[in-house]
Amino acid sequence: MVGMMGAGKTAVGRALALRLGVPFLDSDHEIEEAANMTIPEIFARDGEAFFRQKESQVIERLLDEARGVLSTGGGAFLSEANRKMISEKGVSVWLNADLEVLWNRVRHRDHRPLLRTADPHATLKALYEARVPLYAKADLVVHSDAQTSIEGMVDRVLEGLETRPDVLEPVTGA
Known part of the structure; x- marks a missing residue:
């Protein structure tokens, strides 16, 4: 799962993993565990540069060690190396939410280091505009909106995955 902060990568990823009967992995959580620190x-x-280096190492390890659903941090997919690695070892699914949906989901949370600015909405907008062209390189794009439930989002992801002949086998029986 790739996309902006607030897109629902963790919530949808957890529910998708549960539905598929596979492990749910979260690269941010794994980084925090390894460092014994919060992001x-x-x-x-x-x-940030150090964090991004560790993030790439953790994503590679998780993709090599486990078969499941991996939620990546919002900036992980910006790296060309990460995009290539994720697509070679799995399928990148972009949860594409518009700016106002994202803002409504993140504005009351203080744990987003990139939004600790004088104008967090403007910061989020700038990040969004810079990142969307890179997220658009994902293998699958699934629209995320404020009206669709988590289970509805899982249905959308599964419908997208069913269009991929390279992943039909793992999704069968979902």
């Missing part, structure tokens, strides 16, 4: 603490102490 905002890692950003503050070591900077």
Whole structure:
């Protein structure tokens, strides 16, 4: 699962994994566990470049070790190496939510280090505009809106996956 913060990668990913009977993996959670720090603490102490390097290492390890649903951090798919790795070892699914849906989901949370600015909405908008062209390179695009339930989103993802001959086998029986 790839996409902006607030797109629903974790919620939809968890429900999708449950429906498929496979493990749910979250690269941000794995990074925090390995570092024994939160992502905002890692950003503050070591900077974004360090975090992105560790993020790539964790994503590679998770893709090699387990077959399941992986939720990546919002910036993970910006790296060409990560995009290639994810597509070679799995299927990238972009949960494509519009800016206002994302803002409504993240505006009351203070754990997003990239939004700790004087104008978080403007920051989110700039991130959104910069990232959308890269997210559009995902193997599948699934529209995420404020009206569709998590289970409805899982249905949309599964419908998309069924169009992929390379993943029909793992999805069968869902």
